[in-house]
Amino acid sequence: MIRKKSVGNKSQIISEYLSGDSTFLQLEHKHGVAARTIQSWVRAFRLKNPVATPSSDNVDDVKKLKRQLADAQLKNELLEEMLRLSEEQTGLDLRKKFGPRQS
Structure with missing residues (x-):
């Protein structure tokens, strides 16, 4: 029943x-x-409560942003490696020191 x-x-x-x-x-x-x-x-x-479906504009934007992120990450890796090699060749610490200046 x-x-x-x-x-x-x-x-x-x-x-x-x-x-x-x-x-x-x-x-x-x-x-x-x-x-x-x-x-x-x-x-x-x-x-x-309709389910949100991604529009083609959003999909294109996401692809573009993912590509830009990958490019930025690659650039960062290259710069880090260049800095490491420069420090190795010159024997100097080239990285910026953050915080208060010590006397």
């Missing part, structure tokens, strides 16, 4: 379905709410 549930359990039931662990029929047996009712709840939830 299917019994009516309060609206308080509604969000829990919707979450259980959306997590992908349970079917409508499994939730019907577990919570005592008709599968068709759960379907309508999920449908209404999805209409009110």
Whole structure:
């Protein structure tokens, strides 16, 4: 026998379905709410909360930013290596010292 549930359990039931662990029929047996009712709840939830889909502009921006990040990381590695080699050849510590100047 299917019994009516309060609206308080509604969000829990919707979450259980959306997590992908349970079917409508499994939730019907577990919570005592008709599968068709759960379907309508999920449908209404999805209409009110559409899943954001990335636009092609966003995808292009992300690709561009990833490329720029990779370039900046490579530049940083090259500069670090140049600094290390310069220090090695000159015997001087060329890195800037942060903090208060010592006397």
